[in-house]
Amino acid sequence: MTHNIAILGASGYTGAELVRLIATHPNMKIAALSADRKAGMVMADVFPHLRHLSLPTLCTIDEIDFSTVDLCFCALPHKTSQQVIAALPAPLKIVDLSADFRLRDPAAYEKWYGNAHSALAQQDEAVYGLTEFYRDEITAARLVAGTGCNAATGQFALRPLIANAVIDLDDIILDLKCAVSGAGRSLKENLLHAELSEGTNAYAVGGTHRHLGEFDQEFSRLARRPVKVQFTPHLIPANRGILATCYVKGDAQIVYDTLCTAYADEVFIHMLPFGATPSTHDVRGSNFCHIGVTADRIENRAIVVATLDNLTKGSSGQALQNANLMLGEDETEGLMLAPLFP
Structure with missing residues (x-):
């Protein structure tokens, strides 16, 4: 049909x-x-x-x-x-x-x-x-x-961890890099090549980015109590791609195993080997999301990195x-x- x-x-x-x-x-x-x-x-x-x-x-x-x-x-x-x-x-x-x-x-x-x-x-x-x-x-x-594209990237990294209570819900830091196409096609001075290229900057600092509404809604629903992540997005001089680096308090191996279990049957979500981190280059133009987990040098802390193409x-x-x-x-x-x- x-x-x-x-x-x-x-x-x-x-x-x-x-x-x-x-x-x-x-x-x-x-x-x-x-x-x-x-x-x-x-x-x-x-x-x-x-x-x-x-x-x-x-x-x-x-x-x-x-x-x-x-x-x-x-x-x-x-x-x-x-x-x-x-x-x-x-x-x-x-x-x-x-x-x-x-x-x-x-x-x-x-x-x-x-x-x-x-x-x-x-x-x-x-x-x-x-x-x-x-x-x-x-x-x-x-x-x-x-x-939202930022909200999707952060949720793929964090939802299973929140749902399974394997991380401290009051200690989540989300650092996100987003390519310029995420801002749409309208003409904007700060998105001109001369203004954007050869540099990067944080924006919506201090909890003003609109996608925080989605994080608050979805994470709090999963946890059955209020959850607020610390979130700072950055604009990078690239056409496509989002890279979310999440800093969480919890055992890195348990974090990794929880994500592997959650996404074992998902066609579009790929878990990398433990300790490997993904690149926006590896998902460009595709419907795939790559996720990596690394143990931090500080005991009982883990770093989760997720990447996807914001337009796909x-x-x-x-x-x-x-x-x-x-x-x-x-x-x-x-x-x-x-x-x-x-």
Whole structure:
């Protein structure tokens, strides 16, 4: 069976990544691509690397006949996404890549994103889209909320450790490096080549990064009590990739064994040998996440390092993984592309 797919916001990085992945899917056909400011253009003019594909002309959302669509990916900015999704027909399956439905508590959304939630009915039905931990709920869902790319990386490193109580929940430090595509495609002065290259910087220091809302929500839910991690993100002069270095208090061998057990049957999560650490190069352009564990020189402390491609496993690849479950497809369809190297 071929599923007709629509992508809203196809002119952004995550929209283009969705097109690249779906082009390899045997049972999905891209039926509509929207990009309001670029409506009427062909995708090849927006993203020349996709010119070999036969794709619909970009259009406005209002021009799409959703009665012919089986599933819609929404790759729009937060706040815009909730307004658009609230107006979509109820039977339509939706995977949202924005932040609008990630936080279950509307008050938490308003705290972290600065505006009241305007689609509360849809928020009530949304399922958090970290596939490896919410498979059953995602399979039955109509609306799935994709995670933040930083939040996904940190959770892959830490969720099994928190769930199994093998680390000190009040002593978790998360140092994260994120490539520039994580900031989106909009023109921003600090992302110009001359401003960004040959340097790196911390940002959202002191607990102001929006993905902390996801860490608070998910880690506290696992532990059944409040858990707050110390989290500092850094912008690095690279196009793709996230590297999360987590400092935890606990026996390193037990930490490693716990993660190995948790991910033993996961296709996309690979545990490295004990003492080895991953590189963003090794997952670039793929839906894989690599995790390594090393014992710290300080007794009873461990260092967990996780890496993934922010545009693939951290966003569009995760979205396709969820869509496969929602449509009854094999979870790995369209996602077994090998990483790009060098």
